[in-house]
Amino acid sequence: MTDRILIIGAYGQIGTELTLALKRKYGPANVIATDIRIPDHLSDEDDSCLYLDVLNRRALDLAVNKYQITQIYLLAAVLSVSGEQQPLKAWELNMQGLLNVLESARENFIARVFWPSSIAVFGHHAPKKPCPQHTVLQPSTAYGISKAAGEDWCQYYFHKFDVDVRSLRFPGLISSSALPGGGATDYAVDIFHHAVRNESYTCYLKASATLPMMYMADAVRAVLELMEAPAAQLTVHTAYNISGMSFTPTQLAASIKKRIPGFKINYKPDSRQSIAESWPTSIDDRFARKDWGWEPEYDLDSMTDQMLLNLRHSIPELQV
Ligand SMILES: NC(=O)c1ccc[n+]([C@@H]2O[C@H](COP(=O)([O-])OP(=O)(O)OC[C@H]3O[C@@H](n4cnc5c(N)ncnc54)[C@H](O)[C@@H]3O)[C@@H](O)[C@H]2O)c1
Known part of the structure; x- marks a missing residue:
């Protein structure tokens, strides 16, 4: 049977690139991209792009049945900084959205679900360098609390109801x-x-704020590779640690300066610094490497080259 894919939150930072990759892999007609925010230029010409609010369980089930969905990719979430402004909204969307998808997957016999977790599940008490797969999770943000609880729910649905839900703890993702x-x-x-x-x-x-990061092309490939891996090889049913690179703002600025010598950076740390301080500085991803062969391709310099190239091609005022 051909796989039929439902993406929820398809027009955010990850969804924009993951949707294209899934369309290339499964064929555009087999990928239903949904969001509550449909970009204007898409609504007329692209009939595989739909309004779907993941908090509306009935609408979710209708879409799953109407399009005979076999895999769901749930990307809708409130992220770390926004979550500190609206902690209960973060809990509601991140938790109820996930539970709606897990329940729909269970009742409708969905073959596979992808749901991203985050390095925000770790808190001040987890080892920082490198942070192991199995360690204490005491997240310091509402976002991290929702991701840590979400991981436990994924593992619960896997063991209790045989829902094949797979997850990655993404670091900060960089995309153009x-x-x-x-x-x-x-x-x-x-x-x-x-x-x-x-x-x-x-x-x-x-x-000096070192954080784990990953270029989006690696992140998208990680999702595809994890979702293709034979179920019997997977030993982590919460979420896999994956690593790309780690750098400070100074190191990133230096990589940019090598290509744009006049570039200048200055620093005015705000409340986001305390979120960053609660996260690890590097990630031990040996389980992902061993279980499904994870290996990142991009380092700081190759990512900088690609970002500058892509942005110069895509920003209209830079074309004149
Ligand atoms: N981007 C990162 O650096 C990063 C890192 C770690 C984990 N993640 C996780 O990856 C996932 C996607 O992240 P992103 O960066 O693409 O987020 P994003 O905020 O860029 O995109 C989320 C999308 O979800 C949509 N959405 C919001 N509420 C919705 C609802 N009720 N129903 C349907 N859609 C809704 C938004 O309109 C948006 O297009 C999230 O779970 C996030 O926690 C992201």
Whole structure:
């Protein structure tokens, strides 16, 4: 049977690139991209793009049945910084959205579910360098609390109801196609938008704030590879640690300066610094490497090259 894919939250930072990759893999007609925010340019020409609120369980079941869905990718969430402004909204969307998808998957015999977790599940008490797969989870943000609880629910549905739900603890993701949605690592995308316009950048983290990061092409490939892996090989049913690279704002700025010598950065740390301080600085991803062969491709310099190239091609005012 052909796989039929439902993506929920398809027009955010990850969904923009993951949707394209899934359309390439399964064929555009087999991928239903949904969100509560449909970009204007898509609504007329793309009939596989639908309004779907993941909090509406009935609408979710209707979509699953109407399109004979076999796999669900749930990307809708309130992220770390936005979650600190609206903690109960973060809990409601991140938790009820996941439970709606897990219940729908159970009742409708969905073959596979993907739901991303985050390095925000770790808190001050987890080892920082590198942070192991199995360790204490005492998250310090509402977002992290929702992700840690979500991981436990995924494991519960796997063992109790045989729902094949798979998850990754993403680090900060860096991409050129869509702007990030309110996380503590957003600086690593914003900085490139300033650099290509020859503007200086004021960073809201300290110069020395090391964080784990990943280029989006690696993140999308990780999702595809995890979802393709034979079930018998998977030993982690909460969420896999995966690692890409780790760097400070100073190191990222230096990589940009090698390519744009006049680029300047200054620092004005705000409340986002305390979120960053509660997260690990590097990630031990040996379970992902052993179970399904994970290996990142991009390092800091190759990611910088790709980001600058992509943004120069995609920002209209840079074309003249
Ligand atoms: N981007 C990162 O750096 C990062 C890192 C770790 C984990 N993650 C996780 O990956 C997932 C996707 O992240 P992202 O960066 O693409 O987020 P994003 O905020 O860019 O996109 C989320 C999308 O969900 C949609 N949405 C919001 N409420 C919805 C609802 N009720 N029903 C349906 N759609 C709704 C939004 O309109 C948005 O397009 C999230 O679970 C996030 O926690 C992201």
